[in-house]
Amino acid sequence: MEAFDSLIYGFGIALQPGNIMYVFIGVLAGTIIGMLPGLGPISALALMIPITFSMDPASGLILMAGVYYGAIFGGSTSSILLNAPGVAGTVATSFDGYPLARQGKAGKALALAAYASFIGGTVSVIGLMLIAPSLASVAVSFGPAEYFALMVLGLTAVVSLSDKSLVKGLMAAVLGVMISIVGLDRQTGTERYTLDMLELVQGIDFLVVALGIFALGEVFAMLLAGDNGSHQRQKIGSLKLSRSEAKEIAGPVTRGSVLGFFVGVLPGAGATIASFLAYGMEKRIARDGDSFGKGNPKGVAAPESANNAACGGSFVPLLTLGVPGSGSTAVLLGALLVMGVTPGPLMLEQRPDVFWGVIASMYVGNIFLLLLNLPLIPLMARILEIPRPLLLSLIVLFCMIGVYGLKFSSFDLYLLLIFGILGLLMKLYGFPSAPLILALILGDLMEENMRRALQISNGDWMTFVNKPISLTLLIIAFLSLFLPMIIKPIRRRFAGKRQQPA
Amino acid sequence: MGRISSNQIIALIMAAFSVAYLIGAYNIPAFPIPRPIDSDLIPKVLGFSMLVLSVILFFQRDKGEERDAAAQDTEETARHRRRVIEVLVTIVAVGVYAAVLRSAGFVLASALLVGGLAWFYGFRRIFWNIGVSIGVPLALYLIMTRGMDIFLPPGILPI
């Protein structure tokens, strides 16, 4: 029972008093950083490198990992309450979390997010303990062709996300891909649609678009709807989940956790992609899929469990391959190097203390996060009791700080404004924003990997079909597009027939 | 009849945008070393897709989704105009904020933005307003510059 021994060994390290303290400090700082829109975990982690320099590597990584997953845990708060995602990984949470809050169920949405995050985090820790050493081969098996197929599968969700009008949903998605390819083309070094502006050469940051279209666009829409004058207070609602609700979200949370974990293991994906894939999948398989985007609890549970599970999964490529899957894990990699630990295939043999210690500490950290966040919910939710005019102007400010904090560039603030106006127009004329955001995340990755794969195969398109993983993913993508067209009418007819006699 | 729906106007705008986008796509320089797919292919596909979608949208029958917008047109009351002005003022305020952030400094610019907008939206508790609009930016400024060593423009404030 090798896994069990490693577990005991890991907890032996994670439960040392000093390390328990580091976990606690890490997750506390992470939660706060995640909750504040605009303070991403990347800069916080970069600043901790000098602090951790003289620490024992296991303790240092325990502390920094706590900040990282703590931020993803806490990031859901501002997504749900203000429609202003604090970190990219929690953008999908706002799709249903914010409508829930507007319906006076903010407490429930936040509690749901906390439970889902906790379960996602825990599942990923268990996954890491049981199969981490063999997961490296999963990560390695994904080459450009496989990533392309995964992105195609993700993009098929555009169809289910364009609720009312398919044409408008597709237009939003095309626009999303258009935004994603602005900047330097990594396959040729050619600039595309940069309009000769240096600021656009590295592309448009995802959070600028997300904060613009969701948060700022929402503020504009509220103003236009006259939703500001009245001093009416919003209800927070109960935090408790009923037994039927718990049963209802059990499926999405389980699937989200497993999916998120495996997506996190892939170095070319990450928490943001995991959350969108989980959301898209649940919307498609749920019987009440139509109510996604209007405050369905499953729409909070799925992405929240997935992003936290992916967060844990991302430690596999980081530690066993030395490859970071995101900006935050890139900083973690740098910190490890500075502490004299070189992540790679020998990590498990050379530094088992760091490897198993960090994994066990994540288990402890997740419990801390749950205990820390649940009592905070009523307090956080009182943000909604701030008089509407003041709250709206504060949201505007937080959007600006969030965007300015990315690159310290005023140019991005103008971009934010443009996307805010775009968000308002889309809302007014019935264009769904979720397809745009989804396409924005997946679009350039799909293009990049497609071209990379074709470059390797010397232009042979069969490369996507010849590889078993790629072929499987493409078949699932195909089925998920066309199966509902066949099944739904049948199901509806059956449902209709059964209802008629009654 | 004869009036075109808002969807059709959008379709026309997006069609024009697609054409401009396609012109851009055809002007993407070719990579000197031949590639199976060069930088310009996907933009061309995107441009044509958008064009086709715009045409479909133009000829699609309205399913009455646009009633809301139409209803607002008829309800051209002063209240509605006031709301439009609120949006426009917010847009201008955000633009001015971006322009003066560096020179005026983070705390001052943010305080004026929050306080000014809140007052404009109808928040009349003046002391609360001043307190929050100065307190929140100041606290954030101190957390970020002191606590986290993140640089924010200090501007004219001596802190």
Next chain:
Amino acid sequence: MGIAFRGILKASLLSLLIAAPAAAQADWQPTRPVEYIAPANPGGGWDTLVRSTARVIQEEKLAPVNFAAINIPGGGGAIAWAQIAADRGNPHKLFAASPPLILIPLSGRSRVTHQDFTPIARLITDYSIILVTKDSPFQTVNDLFDAMRDDPTISIGGGSAPGSMDHISIASAASAAGLQPNQINYIAFSGGGEAMVSLLGGHVRAVITGAGESQAQLAGGELRALAVSSPERMAILPDVPTFREQGIDYTFDIWRGIMGTPDMPAEAVAYYQDMYARMMESESWAKTRDQLGWIDAYQNSEDFARFLDEQQAQFRAVLGELGMLQN
């Protein structure tokens, strides 16, 4: 933890003794905190250089002021360069530089070039390394190049876009071996790590990346190195032959150094170049350098300037052969 802490303490005490008199000799000293710019986001090579040297300078008390690390990302560095170039003569602004400072202007994506700035000192270097999987049929770099001559579709992965470091390096090496540089099937990944993972999974046939970055994978035994671009074998990789040993006259430096604003006063340049020289003799630096796998390659301002001009000429020639020269 104890040992590390004592090491730092000892190092800083030592440096106090050395540094104090030396600093007193300089006739110019910074009077304000130095804006110490990494022209990229946190986490990359420039950022690591800026943060670790700032820490060593502080620990060893090499300067009377603080070196404040600032990230200015965007345009692959071009945004920061444009801002720094506008701050003519400011002696309190320095930034980290490496080959992209030469390559990006040559490909027409920056309005300023390295000649607009004042070289302060070259600090460290890394070398390019060519990797294959352990069961690859290629035993020497010549095996690989011969195979590429017969079959130009053999895919070589690298961690940066075409026209930047890894591509230039493999193209120059192939050119030195008598191949057409523009017939290499170079596959751009978004980082050396990602390229190596692709190699591990058998998606590409070989990878070119930084030697430092590949150490862990080489130690793991799944990958094998065919050649390294250093003039002599590297101390950290004694079993890896150089290109020269295998009959290909080719070396390539992935250098990193510090540059200043245009027309920085000569006294300030002298102060900083000496400060970095002293920094690199400190114990705290030795520890940092070894942990990060860097190799000391100090050059003072004058030598660094000459080196940069040579590099530019070399890169210009390769980019020209590739047809990618824009400027």
